[in-house]
Amino acid sequence: MKFLITVLLSSFLFPVFGQINLKGKITDNKNKPLPGASVSLKNSYDGATSDSLGNFSFSTTEKGAQIVEITLMGYGAVSRPVSIGNEAISLNISLKELITELNAVTITAGSFEASDKKKGTVLSSLDIVTTASANGDITGALKTLPGTQQVGESEGLFVRGGTATESKIFIDGNLVNNFFYSSLPGLATRGRFNPFLFKGTVFSAGGYSALYGQALSAALILESNDLPERTEADLSLSVLGIGGGIQKLAKDKKSSWGISYNYTNLALAFAVIKQKQDFYKTPTYHQGDANFRIKTKHGGFLKYYGYASWNQTALRSPDIDSTSLQNSFGIENLNTYQNLNWKENFGRGWKFNTGISFSTNKDQIENELQDADYNKQVFTSPSGYAFKNFDLVNKAWYGQARIVLEKRLGGLNAVRFGADHFYSNEKSSYTLYTGAKYNETVEDNLTAAFAETDFYITKDIAAKLGGRLEHSTLMDKWNIAPRASLAYKFKDNSQASFAYGIFYQNPERKYLPAPTGQLDFAKASHYILQYQRLNNQRTFRTELFYKQYDQLFKTLPNSNGREVATNNNGNGYARGIELFWRDKKSLKDVDYWISYSYLDTKRDYLNFPGSMRPSFAAKHTASFVVKKFVLPWKTGFNASYNFATGRPYYQLKYDNSQAKYVVADAGETINYNNLSFSLNYLPNLGKTNKKTFLVWVLSVSNVLGQNQVYGYNYAGIANRKEAITPPSKRFVYLGCFLSFGIDRTQDAINNNL
Amino acid sequence: MKKLLFVSILMLSAFFTMAQSAKYNAAMTGNLAAIDSSFKNPANLLSLANNFERIATAEKSQWLPYYYAAYLQVMYGMMLEDKSGCDAIAEKATALISKADSLSPKNSEISAIKSMIATCHMLVNPMQRYMEYGMEASSLLEQAKTEDPNNPRPYFLIGQTLRYTPENFGGGCQSASEQLQIAMTKFKAFQPASALHPNWGMQRAQMLLDECKK
Numbered sequence: 001m002k003f004l005i006t007v008l009l010s011s012f013l014f015p016v017f018g019q020i021n022l023k024g025k026i027t028d029n030k031n032k033p034l035p036g037a038s039v040s041l042k043n044s045y046d047g048a049t050s051d052s053l054g055n056f057s058f059s060t061t062e063k064g065a066q067i068v069e070i071t072l073m074g075y076g077a078v079s080r081p082v083s084i085g086n087e088a089i090s091l092n093i094s095l096k097e098l099i100t101e102l103n104a105v106t107i108t109a110g111s112f113e114a115s116d117k118k119k120g121t122v123l124s125s126l127d128i129v130t131t132a133s134a135n136g137d138i139t140g141a142l143k144t145l146p147g148t149q150q151v152g153e154s155e156g157l158f159v160r161g162g163t164a165t166e167s168k169i170f171i172d173g174n175l176v177n178n179f180f181y182s183s184l185p186g187l188a189t190r191g192r193f194n195p196f197l198f199k200g201t202v203f204s205a206g207g208y209s210a211l212y213g214q215a216l217s218a219a220l221i222l223e224s225n226d227l228p229e230r231t232e233a234d235l236s237l238s239v240l241g242i243g244g245g246i247q248k249l250a251k252d253k254k255s256s257w258g259i260s261y262n263y264t265n266l267a268l269a270f271a272v273i274k275q276k277q278d279f280y281k282t283p284t285y286h287q288g289d290a291n292f293r294i295k296t297k298h299g300g301f302l303k304y305y306g307y308a309s310w311n312q313t314a315l316r317s318p319d320i321d322s323t324s325l326q327n328s329f330g331i332e333n334l335n336t337y338q339n340l341n342w343k344e345n346f347g348r349g350w351k352f353n354t355g356i357s358f359s360t361n362k363d364q365i366e367n368e369l370q371d372a373d374y375n376k377q378v379f380t381s382p383s384g385y386a387f388k389n390f391d392l393v394n395k396a397w398y399g400q401a402r403i404v405l406e407k408r409l410g411g412l413n414a415v416r417f418g419a420d421h422f423y424s425n426e427k428s429s430y431t432l433y434t435g436a437k438y439n440e441t442v443e444d445n446l447t448a449a450f451a452e453t454d455f456y457i458t459k460d461i462a463a464k465l466g467g468r469l470e471h472s473t474l475m476d477k478w479n480i481a482p483r484a485s486l487a488y489k490f491k492d493n494s495q496a497s498f499a500y501g502i503f504y505q506n507p508e509r510k511y512l513p514a515p516t517g518q519l520d521f522a523k524a525s526h527y528i529l530q531y532q533r534l535n536n537q538r539t540f541r542t543e544l545f546y547k548q549y550d551q552l553f554k555t556l557p558n559s560n561g562r563e564v565a566t567n568n569n570g571n572g573y574a575r576g577i578e579l580f581w582r583d584k585k586s587l588k589d590v591d592y593w594i595s596y597s598y599l600d601t602k603r604d605y606l607n608f609p610g611s612m613r614p615s616f617a618a619k620h621t622a623s624f625v626v627k628k629f630v631l632p633w634k635t636g637f638n639a640s641y642n643f644a645t646g647r648p649y650y651q652l653k654y655d656n657s658q659a660k661y662v663v664a665d666a667g668e669t670i671n672y673n674n675l676s677f678s679l680n681y682l683p684n685l686g687k688t689n690k691k692t693f694l695v696w697v698l699s700v701s702n703v704l705g706q707n708q709v710y711g712y713n714y715a716g717i718a719n720r721k722e723a724i725t726p727p728s729k730r731f732v733y734l735g736c737f738l739s740f741g742i743d744r745t746q747d748a749i750n751n752n753l
Numbered sequence: 754m755k756k757l758l759f760v761s762i763l764m765l766s767a768f769f770t771m772a773q774s775a776k777y778n779a780a781m782t783g784n785l786a787a788i789d790s791s792f793k794n795p796a797n798l799l800s801l802a803n804n805f806e807r808i809a810t811a812e813k814s815q816w817l818p819y820y821y822a823a824y825l826q827v828m829y830g831m832m833l834e835d836k837s838g839c840d841a842i843a844e845k846a847t848a849l850i851s852k853a854d855s856l857s858p859k860n861s862e863i864s865a866i867k868s869m870i871a872t873c874h875m876l877v878n879p880m881q882r883y884m885e886y887g888m889e890a891s892s893l894l895e896q897a898k899t900e901d902p903n904n905p906r907p908y909f910l911i912g913q914t915l916r917y918t919p920e921n922f923g924g925g926c927q928s929a930s931e932q933l934q935i936a937m938t939k940f941k942a943f944q945p946a947s948a949l950h951p952n953w954g955m956q957r958a959q960m961l962l963d964e965c966k967k
Contacts, residue, residue: 036796038803040810045780047807049800073841102841229888631921 020084023057024091026050026070034095037072042079060084074098099411099459105489107464109499109530110207110543112145115200122539122582128195131625132638133676135699135733138195139180142220143642144623146543146578146595147205150644150672151616153710153724155180155188158616159205160547161574161601162217165508166524169220170212171198172303172341174357175422177398181285181311182333182363186713186724192287192309192335198222206526206545207499210450210466210483211404211416216505216524216549224303224341227256227293231741236262238697238735239269241285257292264311275727280374281314281330300344307337319369319388321717325377327388330366335359349408353418357400365392379433384717387561391431396509399423412462417451426509430560438560442512444474452483460489472506475519479504494533501526507553511565511606515558520568523550537584539593547574552605557654563607572603572611592626607652607661615711618644618672636680644672651714651721665714665721673706692740699733702726780808781817781949788825788953798829806849816860817949819853823866824951830873843873861901862951865910868893872914890914905939908932909954916961926965933962 026037033054040047046060060066063084068091070078075095082089097103114123127141134140139157142148149158156164169179171193181189200223208219228247236243245260264285287309294302314330341355368389369377379386404418423445430438452466466483483501490496504521507514525548532541552570555563582593598620604611625640651665678699684692702708712721784804791797802825809818823846830842850866857863868890875886897907912932918924940955 036799038806040803040807043811045776045804045808045811047803049796049803052796073845100841102837229884631919634921 018063018086019059019061020063020086021057021059021088022068022082022084022091023055023088024093026054026056026072027092027094028075029094029096031094034072034075037070037075037095040069040071042067042069070095074100074103097459099456101412104412104456104459105462105487105495107462107485107487107497107499108495108532108541109485109487109497109528110526110545111202111204112142113200113202122534122541122580123201128201130627130636130638130678130680131640132678132699133623133625133640133642133674133701135190135676135701136195137190138193138198138201138222139191139220141195142203144593144595144625144640145203146580146597146621147218148597148621149616149618150621150642150674151710152188152672152708152726153186154183155190157218157220159218160545160576161572161599161603161614161617162524162547163614163616166215166217166505167220168212168215168218169222171222171305171339171357172224172355173211173221173353173402173404174339174341174355174400175214175398176337176357177359177396177424178335178337178361182331182361184313184315184331185329186710187727192307192337193222197224197305199225205543206547207483207485207501207528209464210452210468210481210501211418213448213450213468213470213481213503214422214446214505216503216522217547224305225293226301227253227295228258232739233741234737234739236735236737239272239733240264240266240735253295255292255294257290259290260288262287269731269733273728273731276725277315277317277727278326279313279315280328281312283311283313285309285311287311296344298345298347300342303339303341305337305339308335310334314366316370316374320713320715320720320722321384324372325385326370326372326374328366328368328370328374332364334362336361351406351408352403353406354403355400356402357398359398361394361396361398363392363394365394367391386433389433391429393429394426395428396424396426398425412454412456414454415451416453417449419447419449421448422446440513442474442509444472444506446470446472446474446506462487470504470521472521474506474512475521477518477520479521479523492533493535494531497528497530497532499526499528499530507565511553511555511563514565519553519565520551522552522568522570524548525550538586539580539582541580543578545574545576545578549573549603549605552603554604555606570603570605570608572601572605574599574601574603574617576600589630590626590628592624594625595623597621607654609652609661609663612650612663613648615647615649618647620645634682636682638678638680640676642672642674642676646671647711649712667712669709669711670707672708672710673704674701674708675703675706676701677703692738695737697733697735697737701731702729705729777808777812777815778949780804784808785821785949788821791825792828792832795829795832798825798832802826802829809849809852814856816853816856816863819849819856820863820866820951823847823849823853823870827866827869827873831869831876836876839873839877843870846870846873859900861897861904862906864893864897864900865904865906868897868907868910903939903943905936905943905958906951906954908936908939909958912936912958913961916965930962930965933958933965937962 026034028034035050035052035054037050038047039056041060041062044060044062046058048056048058050056066082066084068080068082070093072095075097078093078095080091080093112122114128128134128138129136131141131144133144142157143150147160151158154164157167158164159167169176180191183189202221204219212219228249231247231249233246241262241264243262245258247256247258249256265282267282270279270282289307291305296302312332314328316326316328319325319327337359339355339357343353345351369385371377379389400420400422402420404416406414406416408414425443427441448468448470450466450468452464455463464485468481471478481502481504485497485499487495487497503524506521507519527546528543530541530543549572551568552572553565554567554570556566558564576597576599578597580595584591599617601617602611602613621644623640623642627638629636646668648666648668650663652661653664655662681696684694708726710724712723714721784801787801791801802822805818805822805825809822812818826842826846826849830839833839847870850863854863871886871890871893875882894907894911897904912929915924915929915932936958940958945952
């Protein structure tokens, strides 16, 4: 017994007895030495870190079967069993580099991303609100990027020879109808949503993912904010109106809610800045929204956003067909939008993202001809004038449900698949000058299933392959759309990407219901080649694209004289080259970007008599955007210059003898030039522990007062045309934003360091 | 005989614990002594961080080795020339400090390291990340202050940040010195719970103060 105790004790008393050395070299799979790798003997203190030549060496007193573990950031961990006897052990171990978001190539063909988190993005969220010509509108900022047109006579994004309706906008995956305020004749309306609602923006000018559909040209994918940093209240006061809101973050920082309300009335602005049209009911908007966001246990999110707005306006302008009459257009709009989205991690690499959205829109439009004293002109017999007296009520309901499942397959490889269903019900009621009512309903159930895979062959070569299957009950047709993109990263970290895809789209509501016969989806095929170099605060990228349009809708007048989709015999193409250069480094504290687009496009669609360049397509478009923050003045100066060469315009007349449209007149507008300027003044900047923060914003569009002509309207009866120009030469905006409870000073500092 | 066996086992286990803790103390002391000199060469910081991590994973129940492993990782990240690597290092440090946190909750020293990790994330792109990580860092320092009002390190870290913030934005030497003075008073009064407990920063605080006096 005593002997046993002695043996036991001595084994503890002499722990240094028999130290064995372990040494070796850590390399990558190309035999390059890896410094900084941690080598350890499991469950002991013993181990070492590899030196600059990848060598390591340490001694241990452990014996027998042990495990050596090697870990290094960015590389896969390796465990190696060893048997420690009485002899030194030599181990040479090679580690495999992990493919991570940091070192891997990213597929960027066709798309611009604005994000603060991800690497390799070209824009930040703040860029959207500090671009002078954007006027705080998301799509305004996108119009300074290559691929977009400087269209000012109507809202929306005209991308690479596509119409505005070929660009669709998604919030948290759900399609948003009526993203813009309802159209006014000859005027571009703004987007309804505040750019500060979104943390990420992806603008894809083509070749976008199979997760999205129904857009022949472009997809704007917006991702809403997560939890706010702090509880705060804010107020805004400007020449356009007032607003206020509150965001409340729960104590445990797991959930938040918020509400806001804005009232806009352009009476003051229009009193100072003379408008071309006579706005006898000045544009008035009431807008409220509410949200809640809940962070779930496993890092998921449940988000709700709800929006409602009511607005009205009425304006008069001299009727194009007469010298004495006025055309009066009035609109009242009620719009609601609700979006509930749930993202969750299931573990084992499974994620899901599901959402439902519901929206309604109601437009009440009254159009009439008035005499000089604004009395309504009454007509009893059909004539060109008589048809200008009409009422139109549009009511629409939209509902969407969507689910996307994602499975990560090691590294960045992933498979995504899912389905969505979109229901739309659009009713219109048209009242003719005679009082006769025409009611029409267009209903569609659009069902889609999609799948996509991200596949990294090495960290330098990646592919994204996908497909989308859709069925529309409106046409009772199916389509299947393949999508593919490839990216390759060069040694100098620049990269080339290629994207291909087929895209389908339903006819626009305004050309429906179709008379008879079988309509099919309109179709576009995209081919995009991109080269991009991002380094050291400088970005260069160039894209070559070719887009083939097939099965475009052709229209003919129906019995009421309204253009309706009759067949899919249209076609077209768009091709061009685009350049983008952004530099935050060369000039101190100055950030600028230049974009240029060359576009060659022709199409035969709607009532076009043949293949022609559409009136929204300029051949050359360029933008120059510059931003500078002057610290001592606490002021940011932003300017942008947008330029586009002339766009064509046509007078299309229906020729009864040929039973088709002919070009009766055509021309090209003057070049478009617009210099915009904006200024942000932050008086509280630098005052520490300020609980309120104030920002003054002044912006001026078309500073130089250059002539801007967007196109021409032709008289239907008389033989004359009239230039479509902005309602005023210049617009000046002055406003201040006040926020409480949060010190935004620090935000501003760091945005300008 | 039974009694003898019992006593022996008791002695043995006591001895075992002592030996174990002597080994722990020795390893910790040795590595702690190496910290100061390792700041000259970031590679040494990483190697020391790995040493502490090995002690931490072998011991499992001690928060201090996890704490030092996280501290050295985050210091390594902050000394990188190319700050784009900070994210990965900060994630590694977060994994380590979370373990320390679960072993010793509501610890002012641990909150201070967490704030340094947030700062490390911010350094990758200060312009865009301030709102998230800058705020997080300063609220963690406030938390560290309340968890232990005598801890000088939160005041030192605030002073250090102010020292490198432009005067226009409320930074600069004057406001930094105010905080660093508070830190110095607290450093002088500070008694670490043991020789192994955190007790760093005084030298650097004095250095920053001296820089400002010039």
